[in-house]
Amino acid sequence: MYEEVNAKIKVAGVYENNLFWPRKFVWNGKLYEIEQITLTSELRDAGVKKRLYSVLSKGTVYRLLFNRDNETWFLRALWLD
Amino acid sequence: MAGLNFLHIDINSYFATMLQQENPDLRGKPVGVIKDKGRTCIIAASKEAKKLGVKTGCNVKEAKILAPHIILVPAEFDIYLDATKKLKKIFENITPDAEIFSLDEAFIPLKTLKYIYPNPHKLAIKTKLTIKEVLGEWITCNIGIAKNRLLAKIASEIAPKDSIFEINEQNEEEILKTVNFSDVCGVGFKLEARLKELGVEHPYQIRTIPTDLLETKFGLFLAEALIQIGRGEGSYILDRSSAAHMKSVSRTITLFKLCGNETQIKSVLYNLAEEVTYKVRRMDMAGRQVGFFLQGEEKTISAHRTLKQYIRHTNEMVEIIEDLYKNRKRTFRVIKFGVFLSYLKPLKEVPPTLFSEWYKNEKLYKSLDAISQKYGLFTVRSGLLTQVKDIIRPEVTGYLGDKKYQFMEE
Numbered sequence A: 001m002y003e004e005v006n007a008k009i010k011v012a013g014v015y016e017n018n019l020f021w022p023r024k025f026v027w028n029g030k031l032y033e034i035e036q037i038t039l040t041s042e043l044r045d046a047g048v049k050k051r052l053y054s055v056l057s058k059g060t061v062y063r064l065l066f067n068r069d070n071e072t073w074f075l076r077a078l079w080l081d
Numbered sequence B: 001m002a003g004l005n006f007l008h009i010d011i012n013s014y015f016a017t018m019l020q021q022e023n024p025d026l027r028g029k030p031v032g033v034i035k036d037k038g039r040t041c042i043i044a045a046s047k048e049a050k051k052l053g054v055k056t057g058c059n060v061k062e063a064k065i066l067a068p069h070i071i072l073v074p075a076e077f078d079i080y081l082d083a084t085k086k087l088k089k090i091f092e093n094i095t096p097d098a099e100i101f102s103l104d105e106a107f108i109p110l111k112t113l114k115y116i117y118p119n120p121h122k123l124a125i126k127t128k129l130t131i132k133e134v135l136g137e138w139i140t141c142n143i144g145i146a147k148n149r150l151l152a153k154i155a156s157e158i159a160p161k162d163s164i165f166e167i168n169e170q171n172e173e174e175i176l177k178t179v180n181f182s183d184v185c186g187v188g189f190k191l192e193a194r195l196k197e198l199g200v201e202h203p204y205q206i207r208t209i210p211t212d213l214l215e216t217k218f219g220l221f222l223a224e225a226l227i228q229i230g231r232g233e234g235s236y237i238l239d240r241s242s243a244a245h246m247k248s249v250s251r252t253i254t255l256f257k258l259c260g261n262e263t264q265i266k267s268v269l270y271n272l273a274e275e276v277t278y279k280v281r282r283m284d285m286a287g288r289q290v291g292f293f294l295q296g297e298e299k300t301i302s303a304h305r306t307l308k309q310y311i312r313h314t315n316e317m318v319e320i321i322e323d324l325y326k327n328r329k330r331t332f333r334v335i336k337f338g339v340f341l342s343y344l345k346p347l348k349e350v351p352p353t354l355f356s357e358w359y360k361n362e363k364l365y366k367s368l369d370a371i372s373q374k375y376g377l378f379t380v381r382s383g384l385l386t387q388v389k390d391i392i393r394p395e396v397t398g399y400l401g402d403k404k405y406q407f408m409e410e
Helices: B014-022 B047-051 B060-066 B077-094 B120-135 B149-158 B172-178 B189-197 B203-208 B211-218 B220-231 B262-282 B314-326 B356-375
Strands: A002-008 A010-016 A019-027 A030-033 A036-045 A048-057 A060-067 A072-079 B006-011 B031-034 B042-045 B071-074 B099-102 B105-109 B141-146 B164-166 B248-259 B285-296 B299-311 B334-342
Touching: A019 A036, A019 A060, A019 A072, A036 B014, A036 B077, A048 B356, B006 B077, B006 B120, B006 B149, B014 B031, B014 B042, B014 B047, B014 B077, B031 B047, B031 B060, B042 B047, B042 B060, B077 B099, B077 B105, B077 B120, B105 B149, B120 B141, B120 B164, B141 B149, B149 B164, B149 B172, B172 B203, B189 B211, B203 B220, B211 B220, B248 B262, B248 B285, B262 B285, B262 B314, B262 B334, B262 B356, B285 B314, B299 B314, B314 B334, B314 B356
Parallel strands: B031 B071, B141 B164
Antiparallel strands: A002 A072, A010 A019, A019 A030, A036 A048, A048 A060, A060 A072, B006 B105, B006 B141, B031 B042, B099 B105, B248 B334, B285 B299, B285 B334
């Protein structure tokens, strides 16, 4: 089941083909290397544009949410067995 | 290949497959999609769960008996809608005439493509590969090929998972003689049961029933549609491309538990009306029929009112719902709520009103909508909703009845 987190995070990545691809993120002072981006989704809350990156780090799926309007990153949820 | 006019593309077990794409840990395992944490109804099942007998609509208890290791995951409607928008782009790259039929289905008319793609099977293979490239390696689909939408959809329904199937002159009759109505779009289980009373279990058998008997039993309109299905001809049910604009916007919600609290019931109705009117305003429309229904404890109340004037502001809709509601005596606790605004027309076609109040409202709601556009829906909300812990937010349905709204901002 996914566990809601909704915590601010720091993200580092690369721009490629006009898109940002996260490579690592810091949550609660701990660094997480991203091994795979399994899905990207463009979301909208009325006019607010957000991009959801579903990423794999050490076998766990994390949902990273990027608010494209105010350019902030959140860890929305993570998968717990 | 002559006479093959449509591809029908159907993503396999869409809701579950997208979640398996997102989470490799779920791949190859039985997954049951529920609407939210704590919900007890399976709204979609992965192909692995379906193999074990888990069906859409069964409850979690039944599912756990059939598939003891089933993994329950809440649906992610935002993810599905975005994937559908990506699919729409793929199909519209093939032809601008592509028709999104529901969240996970589309028709591709082939008539104008015969010089670019003379072989529909090659186009189907290419489309399957493009879908994998764009949505992910776990995403599979069925593609049906036939002379019309009805048969193309039947072809994709009866095809094995992740395959391409063609219905042509050689196999059409045999398929109409053997296919079940559950694989025929537009024939729900109630209609299927009524057909069974006439001894009709497969579409081909409709040909044996006299037209006047069909008309007496089902009415002129439905009888004609059934005759078409029996002949394997295109059915009006599958043509959703003609409406120039939406005729109605509705919203329903089923709560976790029964609710008897008057304030809460009114808040939920207000919440739903807010979403409906916001969508109507975003589409630059107005409507003149308002209605609601409440269900629970095997009872229902519903009411609607057709107005002389067009409305599009939340307060107008809520006033009418409240008025309708107070005239109905509710004797039960409610679990399912629904509201609608219909008889919609584009605002530019609506006769201007003489009431100054309407213009004041229009100005107010324009400002509120601008805030919603910038900061999200329900950023500014009515006092009636400030007490509500969990605002009911918009979500997409599998049928994608509001696709004109959902795709308007693309």
